[in-house]
Amino acid sequence: MVQTGMKKAITLRDIARETGVHVSTVSRALDARTQASLTAEVVERVRATAERMGYRPNRLASGLRTNRTMTVGLVIPDITNAVFPLIVRGIESVLEPLGYASIIVNTDNLSEREHRLVDLLQERGVDGVIHAAATRNDPKIVEMAARGIPMVTVNRSIEHSDIPAVVSDDARGVQMMLQYLYDQGHRRIAHLSGPAQSSTGQARRQAFVEAAQALGLELPQAAIVESARYEEDEGRRAALRLLDSGWPFTAILCANDRLALGAIAVLRARGLDCPADVSVTGFNDMPLLDLILPRLTTIRIQQFEVGKASAEILVRIMTETTPRIPRETVLPVFLVERDSVAPPRAASRRAC
């Protein structure tokens, strides 16, 4: 150790010496599962001494011995993206009380980076991984799961694998929103879709197409513009392409709030008001969204609950001998009606 004055930590040996019993006895006395085989008196004496000396178990040592580190890995794309902190807190809400620590890594959706970070987690012997940055088919993840590392994916789902996934009901959300726009009188509705390689991007887009067809909506090529990332500037770029296509849409259903914010900015720059000229809807209901004008009508996802559910499943996989886990856990979503949707100009004119 570099630091001077580094006091060495109290070990089982120190307590053994102090109490006059063997290290293994101390170990047993301090482990709830094994202290049954000891005299109550010894257990208590050891416990008290450990307490008094300020003993802290060395998880490296016990982990080396038992292959359990009480540490899990959280793989997310970018903690800076407002939906993830809530998921993280949801995860933590179940893991922390059980004594688990979390190593959090940001992949920035770079697969090279992701692979390096997954290695980093494995080297540290994490007991399990919650993966919120999985691409649709990721060999590295499948391999890790095959190696026996307990794993759950969040938001996204790995194709052709039996890795449990916790997702929100994207399809239902898109369908609710499209129906809502339809009920407001919209008939030419565009979609700013998310990245095709993310499973949410794909799921929402597919749901959009299906719901649009079910409603008998016109759906030209130009109606769907794909974004490369879930970010404002991609929303701007996509909205520009949409405007320049010349298709006379009256509403944009965006795959994500940030795309919607970007789209609204572009509309405004072109002199179009939301919702008077064009209605725009989001997805996620991220924090602070309700303070931004126009207040975005969106689909609320239960981020915290998603995190919580994924952690609960991971714990089951890590601790139960033969856990029966559903392949997919789907959480409900909710339509949040705010101010970014109005009847289309034409329709309202007709209504007058």
Next chain:
Amino acid sequence: MVQTGMKKAITLRDIARETGVHVSTVSRALDARTQASLTAEVVERVRATAERMGYRPNRLASGLRTNRTMTVGLVIPDITNAVFPLIVRGIESVLEPLGYASIIVNTDNLSEREHRLVDLLQERGVDGVIHAAATRNDPKIVEMAARGIPMVTVNRSIEHSDIPAVVSDDARGVQMMLQYLYDQGHRRIAHLSGPAQSSTGQARRQAFVEAAQALGLELPQAAIVESARYEEDEGRRAALRLLDSGWPFTAILCANDRLALGAIAVLRARGLDCPADVSVTGFNDMPLLDLILPRLTTIRIQQFEVGKASAEILVRIMTETTPRIPRETVLPVFLVERDSVAPPRAASRRAC
């Protein structure tokens, strides 16, 4: 291990057996610092075999031996608070390339919780701690530093200790903002201060008092209202108290953006427009703030840079033998002029 099909990992022994050299030779061949003492041929053969077999070092084992885990602890109040993700990414930007992993814990500013989490970090043998949730005098932190664990505090600074701190120039930020309001014609300026137990809350408040006195401003008791937390509802509560005090202020300098957003909401509810009736300013310039109307005039803090600086310092403490670290590293702040400040009614009337 619970999982079936758990393939055991490749160890140095496996590589030793495969290459026909001793484990220690393998160990040396794989360590850049020691491979100099080996034949280039052996080094290469071992390296290639390790690569081929997919060897991953077991950090538990090496950590147990060396007392270095290449893992650091990040103690923050709440990752859900928008300033922290940026700090985390700043920290990561220096730590990750060096091979460090980060265990992130949220204290919710609960000292009981913080102590438990700090123990959790210590049990896992973190090489150092970046503490962004320190209260002004925290015995646990001082003790940990005294134990020799490399440590840096962020945003807040521990009183009477020599633990390095990375902070933003709060005093200068407050002073700039007060001067700005003064220049716009404001003379009766209130302050919604942050929590007294946080060092930023204290520093900003003190800076406010000093700057106000320097400008010769009127400063009755009612002019400063303290908040319990840096949150919107506390901003609302404090603004209500301010309004009910009857003091005819024309501007509110808030210790934080979220307090400002809360204050503006209350003003609006009372029929007062910001900035027409009352000017309000924030602090931090948190993400998305520029999309919320009225666009808040605020002090920008370089969160990412703060994180980066703290990590750089931590690395120096962890690796250099006799690092000379300044007790406090102060990063500059910037006034961001937006739309929440206007000349006071009286002054503008006079100007007409």
Next chain:
DNA sequence: TTGAAAGCGCTAACAA
């Protein structure tokens, strides 16, 4: 009910 001993995978001092 407790103790003795081995060993998890790695590094480092010492020996050859």
Next chain:
DNA sequence: TTGTTAGCGCTTTCAA
């Protein structure tokens, strides 16, 4: 330049 050996702190089998 490479091998031998010991041991980091803990758990767990086996023996007493």
